[in-house]
Amino acid sequence: MERLSTPRIYNCEILENRPVGGLFLLTLALDEVITARAGQFFLIRIDREDIVLRRAFSIFDMEENRLSFLYRVVGKGTAWLSDRKVGYTLNIFGPLGNGFSLTGDRCLLVGGGSGIAPLYYLGKSLKGEVNFLFGAQTGSFFDKDLLSRYAEIGKLEIVTEDSSLGKRGLVTQYIDDNYARIYACGPVEMFKNIKTDIPVEISLETRIACGFGACRGCVVKTTKGEYKRVCKDGPVFDLREIF
Ligand SMILES: Cc1cc2nc3c(=O)[nH]c(=O)nc-3n(C[C@H](O)[C@H](O)[C@H](O)COP(=O)(O)OP(=O)(O)OC[C@H]3O[C@@H](n4cnc5c(N)ncnc54)[C@H](O)[C@@H]3O)c2cc1C
Ligand code: FES
Numbered sequence: 001m002e003r004l005s006t007p008r009i010y011n012c013e014i015l016e017n018r019p020v021g022g023l024f025l026l027t028l029a030l031d032e033v034i035t036a037r038a039g040q041f042f043l044i045r046i047d048r049e050d051i052v053l054r055r056a057f058s059i060f061d062m063e064e065n066r067l068s069f070l071y072r073v074v075g076k077g078t079a080w081l082s083d084r085k086v087g088y089t090l091n092i093f094g095p096l097g098n099g100f101s102l103t104g105d106r107c108l109l110v111g112g113g114s115g116i117a118p119l120y121y122l123g124k125s126l127k128g129e130v131n132f133l134f135g136a137q138t139g140s141f142f143d144k145d146l147l148s149r150y151a152e153i154g155k156l157e158i159v160t161e162d163s164s165l166g167k168r169g170l171v172t173q174y175i176d177d178n179y180a181r182i183y184a185c186g187p188v189e190m191f192k193n194i195k196t197d198i199p200v201e202i203s204l205e206t207r208i209a210c211g212f213g214a215c216r217g218c219v220v221k222t223t224k225g226e227y228k229r230v231c232k233d234g235p236v237f238d239l240r241e242i243f
Helices: 076-082 113-125 144-151 188-192
Strands: 008-020 023-029 041-044 055-058 061-063 066-071 089-096 107-112 130-136 155-160 181-185 200-203 219-221 227-229 236-238
Touching: 008 066, 008 076, 023 076, 041 066, 055 066, 055 076, 055 113, 061 113, 066 076, 066 113, 107 113, 113 130, 113 144, 113 181, 130 144, 144 155
Parallel strands: 107 130, 107 181, 130 155, 181 200
Antiparallel strands: 008 023, 008 089, 023 066, 041 055, 041 089, 061 066, 200 236, 219 227
């Protein structure tokens, strides 16, 4: 079994931080090569006086000592992040969380919006046949070069609500049961609309505080009525455990 790196703080120089369609691609230089599983995440410190909590981002890619994230600007933390220039030093903490299980079978990786972020490193890590199914409101959300990176790993199908790219509709309309396992990341509504009998692993995005299981600020209620910490017991859960 792989031995995952113990979470710690890294001060890393920004190597790139640029828009890619509706997202930003951030690449950092770590001071060592680490081992982390797809689906694990890092907390990035936002150096603004009015922001106390670090912001969580899944690993998009890792190559030697380079670590990349793919993020969407949704508020003041991510807006601050998108303004950081190459050469700026970011303070990050991780890798955190459990990560996806890695099977060797035929899999479908479903991403809604910024939910495509953890699926690149997952696709690279899986040993079996990889199929991507990505959805967004409109085609301009997807950067062509970014999509070709995914397409180098597996078959890629796009669905947009306005049919400006790929098929029309919602990704959940195009999920079928011809896979051993489905991995999904995206909005809660997407998870609720996944109807299938095969195993589905989802990566949840809730607000994170401490990030290592101590404060219980990130708990979600399971279908059995238990409370699970997204940062420590997750962020990856069995779909039926939560919805
Ligand atoms: C384990 C994990 C992995 C994540 N990975 C990624 C990733 O790879 N790429 C990416 O773009 N985002 C990811 N997120 C979501 C990201 O952490 C939030 O978008 C970010 O914290 C928002 O910060 P902000 O200061 O810009 O927004 P704020 O100003 O704090 O909030 C702006 C809006 O975003 C909503 N929001 C804020 N935080 C979250 C959150 N954690 N989940 C859902 N909605 C939120 C708020 O309700 C509000 O409507 C991840 C979250 C978790 C928990
Ligand atoms: S954020 Fe503190 S327990 Fe999860």
